[in-house]
Amino acid sequence: MEDVMKEFAQLATDRPAELRRLKQQGKKVVAYIGHFVPEELLYAAGVEPYLICRGGEPEPPEAVLDDMLRFLNPLARSIAGFHLMGLDPVMPLADLIVASQPECHIQRIAELLEHKGLPVFKVGVPPNWDKAYAGEYYFRELEQLKDRLQELTGNAIADEKLREYIGYSNDINRALRKIDELRKRDSPPLGGYDFIHLNHHSFFTEPEVAVEKLHQVFAALEHAPARFPKNAPRILLAGHAVAVGDYLVVKNLEDSGALIATEMLDEGIRWYRWDTAVEGDPLRNLWRVRYLDKVPVNIFQPAWRDRFEHMRTLIGDYRIDGVVWYQLAYDEIYDMECTVIAKWLRDLKVPLLKLETSYEYSREATGPLNTKIESFVESLRRGR
Amino acid sequence: MASTIYEEYLELGAYEGKERQRLLPQWIEAATRLGLTEKDMEFAVREWIPDMWDLKYLGIRKMIGAITREAIDHAHLMEHKKRGVKLVYGIIPAILTPYQAIKKAGGDKIFVSFPDMCLMNFLQPLFHKGAPLFELAEQAGLTYGCRHCALNKLRIGLRLKDVVPAPDIQWSFGLVCDEATKVDEFINCMYDDQWFAVITRLPHDTCLGEVDDEIPERVEYLAGAFKDAYEEVQRVTGIQVKEEHLAAASDDFQRYLGKTDVLTRLVGEADPQMLRGSELNNFCHPFSMPFNTGIEYMEDALDTMIEEVRREVANGTGDYPKGAPKIAAFFIPYAVPWVDKVFMDNGVATSFSLGMIPSEKQLIPPSHDDVYLNVAEQWLRMVFGMGCHTEVKTWIEKVNRVKVDGLLLGFFDYDRWIGQIHKLGAKEVEKATGVPTFYIEADFFDDRDYSQEALRTRIESISQVIKMRKAAREQGAVGQRGAA
Numbered sequence: 001m002e003d004v005m006k007e008f009a010q011l012a013t014d015r016p017a018e019l020r021r022l023k024q025q026g027k028k029v030v031a032y033i034g035h036f037v038p039e040e041l042l043y044a045a046g047v048e049p050y051l052i053c054r055g056g057e058p059e060p061p062e063a064v065l066d067d068m069l070r071f072l073n074p075l076a077r078s079i080a081g082f083h084l085m086g087l088d089p090v091m092p093l094a095d096l097i098v099a100s101q102p103e104c105h106i107q108r109i110a111e112l113l114e115h116k117g118l119p120v121f122k123v124g125v126p127p128n129w130d131k132a133y134a135g136e137y138y139f140r141e142l143e144q145l146k147d148r149l150q151e152l153t154g155n156a157i158a159d160e161k162l163r164e165y166i167g168y169s170n171d172i173n174r175a176l177r178k179i180d181e182l183r184k185r186d187s188p189p190l191g192g193y194d195f196i197h198l199n200h201h202s203f204f205t206e207p208e209v210a211v212e213k214l215h216q217v218f219a220a221l222e223h224a225p226a227r228f229p230k231n232a233p234r235i236l237l238a239g240h241a242v243a244v245g246d247y248l249v250v251k252n253l254e255d256s257g258a259l260i261a262t263e264m265l266d267e268g269i270r271w272y273r274w275d276t277a278v279e280g281d282p283l284r285n286l287w288r289v290r291y292l293d294k295v296p297v298n299i300f301q302p303a304w305r306d307r308f309e310h311m312r313t314l315i316g317d318y319r320i321d322g323v324v325w326y327q328l329a330y331d332e333i334y335d336m337e338c339t340v341i342a343k344w345l346r347d348l349k350v351p352l353l354k355l356e357t358s359y360e361y362s363r364e365a366t367g368p369l370n371t372k373i374e375s376f377v378e379s380l381r382r383g384r
Numbered sequence: 385m386a387s388t389i390y391e392e393y394l395e396l397g398a399y400e401g402k403e404r405q406r407l408l409p410q411w412i413e414a415a416t417r418l419g420l421t422e423k424d425m426e427f428a429v430r431e432w433i434p435d436m437w438d439l440k441y442l443g444i445r446k447m448i449g450a451i452t453r454e455a456i457d458h459a460h461l462m463e464h465k466k467r468g469v470k471l472v473y474g475i476i477p478a479i480l481t482p483y484q485a486i487k488k489a490g491g492d493k494i495f496v497s498f499p500d501m502c503l504m505n506f507l508q509p510l511f512h513k514g515a516p517l518f519e520l521a522e523q524a525g526l527t528y529g530c531r532h533c534a535l536n537k538l539r540i541g542l543r544l545k546d547v548v549p550a551p552d553i554q555w556s557f558g559l560v561c562d563e564a565t566k567v568d569e570f571i572n573c574m575y576d577d578q579w580f581a582v583i584t585r586l587p588h589d590t591c592l593g594e595v596d597d598e599i600p601e602r603v604e605y606l607a608g609a610f611k612d613a614y615e616e617v618q619r620v621t622g623i624q625v626k627e628e629h630l631a632a633a634s635d636d637f638q639r640y641l642g643k644t645d646v647l648t649r650l651v652g653e654a655d656p657q658m659l660r661g662s663e664l665n666n667f668c669h670p671f672s673m674p675f676n677t678g679i680e681y682m683e684d685a686l687d688t689m690i691e692e693v694r695r696e697v698a699n700g701t702g703d704y705p706k707g708a709p710k711i712a713a714f715f716i717p718y719a720v721p722w723v724d725k726v727f728m729d730n731g732v733a734t735s736f737s738l739g740m741i742p743s744e745k746q747l748i749p750p751s752h753d754d755v756y757l758n759v760a761e762q763w764l765r766m767v768f769g770m771g772c773h774t775e776v777k778t779w780i781e782k783v784n785r786v787k788v789d790g791l792l793l794g795f796f797d798y799d800r801w802i803g804q805i806h807k808l809g810a811k812e813v814e815k816a817t818g819v820p821t822f823y824i825e826a827d828f829f830d831d832r833d834y835s836q837e838a839l840r841t842r843i844e845s846i847s848q849v850i851k852m853r854k855a856a857r858e859q860g861a862v863g864q865r866g867a868a
Binding site: 101121128134304305340 | 529572587591608609803811
């Protein structure tokens with residue numbers, strides 16, 4: 001299992017170098033921000049996609065403060081910050097940066113990227129998803145993205161090609177679901193730390209290869225020995241995102257003896273529970289699965305009752321003992337949702353721990369953080 | 385002669401005779417409901433208002449009276465609801481014409497209000513006492529550390545305190561920030577499942593080089609969204625808005641706009657200047673909130689103020705020394721009026737607020753026959769409705785037009801949309817105009833995070849730079865400096 005994980009991780013690590021090489025060979029590189037940008041469309045266009053979702057370092061969020069305020073969440077600030085610090089290996093060579101625009105943090109950061117001279121294409125996502133006209137807005141944005149990609153490459157995006165990549169995405173989802181299912185065991189062979197890594201690796205690997213690697217991982221895990229004891233408190237990790245590189249809290253939770261049995265995150269993890277229909281208009285299918293079929297993201301309105309219903313299902317399915325709400329600092333809408341969720345979880349008598357990160361993981365910051373985590377895990381253990 | 389501190393307050397708000405006596409019991413009741421004690425009243429009447437407001441002008445006193453009248457009405461929202469009056473709420477920023485039109489159509493059968501804005505404009509500038517309601521919301525889950533908007537906290541606090549009941553419908557323009565509309569969902573989920581809102585949203589997704597109001601699909605989309613929401617408001621309230629109501633609301637708006645423009649120009653161009661920028665902004669409330677009691681009281685205050693300012697200009701008198709430098713701001717923080725008082729103490733006059741000066745584009749008549757298309761176009765020409773690159777261009781245009789000695793940006797650090805470009809914009813404006821531009825990280829509504837003492841040094845330093853620079857310019861030697 002470890003060998004397969006290492007291989008998979010290496011492929012993801014090598015992706016920027018590969019992109020540089022491909023770019024020299026004349027391929028177009030398209031960086032993208034947010035899951036409302038369908039990577040299937042990018043692959044079908046023949047460009048090389050690269051998800052920008054790196055976080056977990058304290059300096060990049062600070063790097064934007066000459067132009068922006070600290071009250072944007074650290075993930076949004078990191079997206080521009082890594083670039084401003086010269087640490088983003090892909091953004092400078094990107095022919096296009098496609099940024100989904102569901103909320104203000106990323107909307108302002110996209111403007112900053114434009115201001116810094118980067119080629120940004122925005123995909124607007126109206127949050128009032130209960131209105132048919134709002135959904136059509138997002139669909140038109142996808143059509144415009146399709147046009148822009150065709151213009152960039154000079155090639156038409158064939159429906160068949162798009163269906164092929166939808167098929168790959170569905171295969172990735174299926175593989176992830178099989179792996180995820182293993183976490184329902186009393187003593188599972190993997191936890192959230194590994195599962196989130198698998199998600200991240202899959203973003204930076206060609207889809208065919210990602211499917212193959214995930215199947216190998218599953219094969220290795222299916223009969224692997226348990227990694228977590230039977231009595232490990234089972235955690236649902238919820239919030240905005242666990243960004244690529246932001247693993248400290250996830251690791252510390254599991255190092256403290258808990259098992260992250262499942263996640264409810266809007267970004268940084270695939271929306272693997274929802275497959276895209278293959279038959280019919282593929283662009284419409286990509287639209288539908290993101291905008292209508294999937295449990296709404298936090299910014300959608302209304303969303304929180306639906307999201308809590310989903311959380312409640314997860315709590316039942318994964319036999320969750322406690323919820324950890326992992327919040328990005330200054331993420332005001334998630335902060336509000338946390339209050340609402342806390343109220344409803346109290347009614348269910350499910351304990352909640354809210355952890356907030358500004359990606360400042362100094363010794364001074366991690367000490368109290370670990371104490372909080374350990375106390376919570378201990379309290380869950382006693383409560384079982 | 386006023387016999388109690390409550391009556392003294394009304395006297396200060398230019399209420400006299402029988403009207404004052406009639407209003408007094410309602411006023412005492414309203415003050416109590418809003419958490420204002422006799423001690424607060426003493427503080428407002430004896431210290432805060434005389435210190436922060438130029439009470440020698442009857443126009444100012446009438447304006448205080450008009451704001452108070454509206455606050456009293458709001459403190460009795462529960463009674464209105466019990467009587468079966470339909471409640472329609474909104475939030476800032478919004479185009480007000482549709483709200484005012486439904487009031488014109490519904491008369492006493494409808495209460496149209498932006499309750500948070502109305503009571504913020506009352507509690508903070510006149511009593512400096514928004515904090516207990518902000519704290520109520522913080523205790524209820526809008527955590528202090530996350531930097532939520534004070535206006536949204538006030539909305540939650542007012543609901544929790546049972547001052548503001550659930551509306552029949554809240555139409556929220558969610559066209560600027562994300563938080564305001566989500567507060568509707570928050571209240572609905574946490575406290576009041578009768579809190580019903582229809583939201584209008586449009587992603588901020590224009591790209592560099594695109595101008596929002598020049599993209600026909602964008603204008604049409606927004607017009608359609610407005611129409612959809614407005615029809616829902618009319619369906620829920622059962623009040624049909626006709627062309628004549630919209631026209632009358634629009635006339636009110638244009639007339640008031642014309643008068644505030646007169647006042648702003650008179651004050652901004654006067655030397656010596658009378659009034660501070662925060663006082664000027666308070667006359668502009670009819671652009672940011674509907675007045676359920678009608679705008680005639682504010683308009684009367686405005687007419688009086690214009691006459692008084694004209695007299696001062698004719699006499700060559702004012703409140704600042706002649707030749708005092710003038711500074712504009714994105715919005716002069718009227719809810720925290722001590723800020724521009726400190727500028728005044730340092731000999732710098734706050735005058736124009738960029739948000740209150742129409743851009744050249746806004747002065748162009750609407751280009752459509754359809755009312756919704758025109759409202760959409762109007763919105764997209766406002767700074768709130770456009771992307772940052774176009775917005776900064778309009779700031780530059782306005783700064784060049786008003787010829788001030790300095791520009792102050794900031795005070796919106798909590799707003800993930802409006803506040804975020806002020807640092808970047810400060811540099812761009814200064815580069816393009818040569819006008820020294822300063823950025824202060826602070827809050828427009830809630831000053832608990834920063835004290836007069838903390839800002840005093842910063843303002844002293846800004847004032848010094850502006851004065852030195854003005855002196856240098858007058859001597860023909862203008863230096864350059866970076867945005868601070």
